[in-house]
Amino acid sequence: xxxxxxxxxKEKKSPICVGLDPSLKFIPGHIKKRTFExxxxxxxxxxxxxxxxxxxxxxxxxxxxxxxxxxxxxxxEFGIPGLKAFKDTIDYCHEKGxxxxxxxxxxxxxxxxxSYARSHIGEVQIGEKKFRPFDEDFCTVNPYLGSDGVKPxxxxxxxxxxxxxxxxxxxxxxxxxxxxxxxxxxPLYEIMARxxxxxxxxHYEEGYSDVGAVVGATYPEMGRVLRKIMxxxxxxxxxxxxxxGTAENLKGFFNEDGLGAIVNSSRGIIAAYxxxxxxxxxxxxxxxxxxxxxxxxxxxxxxxxx
Amino acid sequence: xxxxxxxxxKEKKSPICVGLDPSLKFIPGHIKKRTFExxxxxxxxxxxxxxxxxxxxxxxxxxxxxxxxxxxxxxxEFGIPGLKAFKDTIDYCHEKGxxxxxxxxxxxxxxxxxSYARSHIGEVQIGEKKFRPFDEDFCTVNPYLGSDGVKPxxxxxxxxxxxxxxxxxxxxxxxxxxxxxxxxxxPLYEIMARxxxxxxxxHYEEGYSDVGAVVGATYPEMGRVLRKIMxxxxxxxxxxxxxxGTAENLKGFFNEDGLGAIVNSSRGIIAAYxxxxxxxxxxxxxxxxxxxxxxxxxxxxxxxxx
Numbered sequence: 001x002x003x004x005x006x007x008x009x010k011e012k013k014s015p016i017c018v019g020l021d022p023s024l025k026f027i028p029g030h031i032k033k034r035t036f037e038x039x040x041x042x043x044x045x046x047x048x049x050x051x052x053x054x055x056x057x058x059x060x061x062x063x064x065x066x067x068x069x070x071x072x073x074x075x076x077e078f079g080i081p082g083l084k085a086f087k088d089t090i091d092y093c094h095e096k097g098x099x100x101x102x103x104x105x106x107x108x109x110x111x112x113x114x115s116y117a118r119s120h121i122g123e124v125q126i127g128e129k130k131f132r133p134f135d136e137d138f139c140t141v142n143p144y145l146g147s148d149g150v151k152p153x154x155x156x157x158x159x160x161x162x163x164x165x166x167x168x169x170x171x172x173x174x175x176x177x178x179x180x181x182x183x184x185x186x187p188l189y190e191i192m193a194r195x196x197x198x199x200x201x202x203h204y205e206e207g208y209s210d211v212g213a214v215v216g217a218t219y220p221e222m223g224r225v226l227r228k229i230m231x232x233x234x235x236x237x238x239x240x241x242x243x244x245g246t247a248e249n250l251k252g253f254f255n256e257d258g259l260g261a262i263v264n265s266s267r268g269i270i271a272a273y274x275x276x277x278x279x280x281x282x283x284x285x286x287x288x289x290x291x292x293x294x295x296x297x298x299x300x301x302x303x304x305x306x
Numbered sequence: 307x308x309x310x311x312x313x314x315x316k317e318k319k320s321p322i323c324v325g326l327d328p329s330l331k332f333i334p335g336h337i338k339k340r341t342f343e344x345x346x347x348x349x350x351x352x353x354x355x356x357x358x359x360x361x362x363x364x365x366x367x368x369x370x371x372x373x374x375x376x377x378x379x380x381x382x383e384f385g386i387p388g389l390k391a392f393k394d395t396i397d398y399c400h401e402k403g404x405x406x407x408x409x410x411x412x413x414x415x416x417x418x419x420x421s422y423a424r425s426h427i428g429e430v431q432i433g434e435k436k437f438r439p440f441d442e443d444f445c446t447v448n449p450y451l452g453s454d455g456v457k458p459x460x461x462x463x464x465x466x467x468x469x470x471x472x473x474x475x476x477x478x479x480x481x482x483x484x485x486x487x488x489x490x491x492x493p494l495y496e497i498m499a500r501x502x503x504x505x506x507x508x509h510y511e512e513g514y515s516d517v518g519a520v521v522g523a524t525y526p527e528m529g530r531v532l533r534k535i536m537x538x539x540x541x542x543x544x545x546x547x548x549x550x551g552t553a554e555n556l557k558g559f560f561n562e563d564g565l566g567a568i569v570n571s572s573r574g575i576i577a578a579y580x581x582x583x584x585x586x587x588x589x590x591x592x593x594x595x596x597x598x599x600x601x602x603x604x605x606x607x608x609x610x611x612x
Binding site: 021023024032036040041042045073074076077078079080082083084087107109110111112113115116119126128129133134143144146147148149171173174175176177178179181182183184188191192195 | 497
């Protein structure tokens with residue numbers, strides 16, 4: 001699946017993905033009004049608003065980008081109807097030709113990780129039949145439990161031609177409390193990066209493995225170091241835009257072939273219509289057009305720096 | 307909520323919880339036959355089998371134990387119908403007077419962790435109304451992202467009188483790859499344990515805080531050390547039974563008051579009818595009775611050692 005991602009990135013000249021993290025407060029009032037009238041101020045009403053909002057964004061940007069990254073927490077927040085909207089969003093994005101990176105950050109002991117992996121990037125067997133419960137193309141994985149918690153994801157990913165991104169250095173402020181700690185003179189994020197490179201060894205498409213890494217745009221120095229430690233890993237880079245990462249910061253995350261990283265923006269795209277840069281020209285009815293313009297600007301910004 | 311957990315543990319003389327992790331392969335054929343006839347070999351059929359199986363277990367053991375620990379991965383594996391069974395299991399356990407520890411191991415950057423926390427141990431606001439999407443009493447939290455990924459869980463837990471258990475030293479074989487690494491001369495699990503004690507400071511009920519820790523029964527030496535570092539943290543102990551932890555191993559996880567730990571068994575209880583010790587006397591129709599006997603034996607075993 002990494003090969004397909006790279007082909008789409010090249011074809012669309014767009015090493016970016018849009019984070020579909022639809023907090024209710026970003027969803028225009030006219031959408032919520034309509035869905036709350038139909039379903040009440042209920043989880044069903046919230047899920048319908050999320051779905052309508054997402055469709056608007058996806059329709060406006062799908063020709064510009066290779067992939068989206070829905071953050072499952074924003075859907076799980078609304079219980080079963082919310083998770084149904086997560087699944088419907090995946091299906092809708094697939095219909096529009098987009099790859100889907102499920103930002104699920106799951107990770108557990110072996111058997112349990114295998115259940116998560118089958119759910120998100122694999123298939124489950126029920127009697128004689130097989131199903132793909134969520135059916136993302138990629139998912140993010142939390143490595144705190146060590147390799148026996150990650151390997152079931154790798155196994156399922158290979159059986160199903162999918163990919164994973166392992167959390168190496170996350171974009172948040174306190175990520176260093178654990179991830180930057182020195183052990184044998186090396187920070188943990190480097191140790192984790194060595195595992196990522198090793199796990200992906202030999203499973204390459206277009207020169208990149210099926211085991212990628214998450215490294216936050218907010219830590220450009222570390223990005224540069226990690227790029228060299230994991231030459232074959234695709235890096236999923238959150239933290240551009242609203243979280244403070246700039247395009248100048250991103251250079252070191254890419255290899256010399258101009259590949260090797262995909263940069264995510266969530267709020268900076270989906271809530272563009274609320275931001276200073278766009279709010280004079282777009283109101284809430286123009287949220288999707290504002291998102292499209294924000295994607296075009298982000299593309300230009302990043303392509304101008306790599 | 308920790309106070310309520312302790313009161314139930316004392317009342318039932320039972321520092322144990324049952325892991326409701328219903329893999330399809332443990333569910334008796336007669337149950338699957340019935341639900342597959344009604345719903346087909348589908349996720350709906352699997353979810354109905356899980357629910358019927360869980361009800362049988364819960365009915366058989368609810369008077370003996372204070373709490374259950376459903377592992378959400380086993381439900382998420384079956385997509386939306388599976389997650390509906392997770393929620394229905396929580397509700398059913400509450401009806402039977404049990405506390406529910408959602409084994410969800412979520413953890414993300416701040417905003418996102420807040421969404422997970424509201425979903426599982428808090429409430430979400432939709433327009434003027436409030437809902438509790440999953441409504442567990444406790445949940446497990448993955449600390450890989452550092453304190454800003456954990457604190458939203460603590461905030462939501464306090465607003466809603468719930469509790470959390472932070473992963474400190476997990477029961478699996480490769481947990482040490484990251485968790486045992488020395489940093490400033492101390493293993494990471496100790497560093498994490500100091501955070502746990504600090505996060506819970508001053509928020510005590512019956513002498514224990516609302517921020518507990520997960521420490522695997524398979525690491526008794528570390529359990530002893532961690533018990534002393536976190537005198538106010540309740541320890542949730544997985545890994546007894548099927549994973550290899552013995553009651554002798556568990557002594558060090560308890561404080562001198564006989565409290566401070568709750569030991570989980572999953573397969574050892576819910577699949578007892580398939581095990582050498584029970585299979586001569588129980589067939590698949592007796593799975594719930596076998597589970598009851600396994601709980602009684604586990605209680606005796608553990609109470610005999612603390």
